[in-house]
Amino acid sequence: MRKTIAALALTLIACPANAETFQERLAPCLACHGEKGQSETENTPSLGAQQAPYALIQLFMFREKLRVFEPMNEMTKALTDDDLRTFSDFIATMPKPVPPAEAGDPARMQRGEALGRQHRCNSCHNPDYSGKENVPRIANQREDYLAKTLGEYKDNSRHGYDGSMADVMAPVTPAQIADLAYFIARVR
């Protein structure tokens, strides 16, 4: 199913109306976010196997400047609704990011795991942190990006689509954010 969508996306986008092919349009995205779903760029998220509805919401919010980050606001400002759908559907077909080779410090992993249960992260984001629909995959996301994002939700400098994450993060301390990010980046 997803392969079909991706193939369809490729053909649709490569039509004469667009001077660039889909691959050409995709190249600047992958340059920062990684060719194979895994980002090697500081503070920049891996996109692989991201939930398409979540990816669509974020691309939309970037375009509408409801989520402010200038490079992404710039990249998305000319995209049509169909472009947003095409890119978010494609993102979902990329391979999911992989955890780091080493298992991580057992004490920190345990703390992070407990925090994930305590704050019910593992409910909406699923027990394996793969996400569902409008709730993003966060398993094996970059640790720096996770920590940054959780901090931004906590101080409400990143407005969510709705307010859920601002509320969830209110009582979580910076030390706990560090442990959560450490754990989620390495979860297996």
Added chain:
Amino acid sequence: MMSYSSAPRSLLLAGAFFGALTLNAAAQQPATPSASGAAPAAAAPLPPGSPLIGRPADSEAAAKLAPIAPPPLATAPDKLPLAKLKVPAGFNVEVYAAGIANARSLAEGDKGTVFVGSRLLDKVTAIVNKDGKRSVKVIASGLYRPNGVAFKNGTLYIAELSQVSRIDKIEDNLDNPPKPTVIYKDLPKDEAHGWKFIAIGPDNKLYVPVGQPGNNVLHDDAHGQIRRINLDGSGAEVIARGVRNTVGFDWNPESKQLYFTDNGRDWMSEDVPEDELNRITKVGEHFGAPYCLQGNIVDPEFGWGKSCSDYTAPVALLGPHSASLGMRFYTGSMFPKSYKNAIILARHGSWNRSKKVGGDLLVVRLNKDGSVKSTEPFLTGFLEDNKYVGRPVDVLQLKDGSILVSDDWNGAVYRITYGKQKVAAGK
């Protein structure tokens, strides 16, 4: 988030603590997790606004439920679920306007413009009717969760998450509308239940609700209520308390009493509590939240020592988790006589229930004394195979007696008429 941090804070945390606690029922004090970095206690408090407060920890079925976010893009007009919508014999449904992402509250201007608020976008949109043509244009943007809109004497009122503003003579300036002027901002900034429905009463005052800042919390004096203010923002007065979160109200055209929907708490069970239809008979009445639910259940956390007889009971129950939102009395003459002065009420539809309920409009008929005589479906079909193909938010009677319905899932507004109509929209 700090506005309820004074006296009730410890109680509030205790409530959240017990809500999350399932393993050790004997625990009596909410142990504060030490800041030393030790492993956190299994049942530390959830944040006051968390939609997960009260969720059972060990239920797989419960773990599958989470608030449902609508798609950010409006559905193309030809993809709207119009063919699936069902109304009683003699009624018709048409698409009135499409392409209004996250269309929420509705208000009609003196000159026939329909204003549409939004909860997830930063925009208020106008559906403009001019020279027999209908068009959609954004008339205000850069707002924060501008869910509420109301109109009176040429002025549009907009309710954002924590402030109310106005644009005078809006219909004369639709092509170049001035920025909204803030008239009232003595409001909490909580995200949870912070978005607002607003309406102007027969007393010429603007009614502004402040929901509880979370699923089930012991709120302070600034929350869990409906206020009214003068149209310049002065003279705020609390007229109802114990209101968890109302997103729709209107005045009985005969008694002038205010009726309002109120959403029941989540996670207590699949089937209770139900959402409420309430009626205010005197200023300052208390409707129970968070102590008494649906008029006859004391809350498992906050109801100890409380009695439902101390609070005003609802006039009707509207289904568990059904998210009953917009409602208006029908005063037009287009619909059959049996609809006169009945309430048309939108149920957005549940998320906190395995088998979804709602996703429809109800017609609620009243007795002479204002009590509820009957409740029956009016518009159905938004819920299909336990999934939403649309979600109704607000209803609005136009001057011609037809009814508009907003759908924030598809970003559309539908119009319901009765009898043979010249359909201006041209579907």
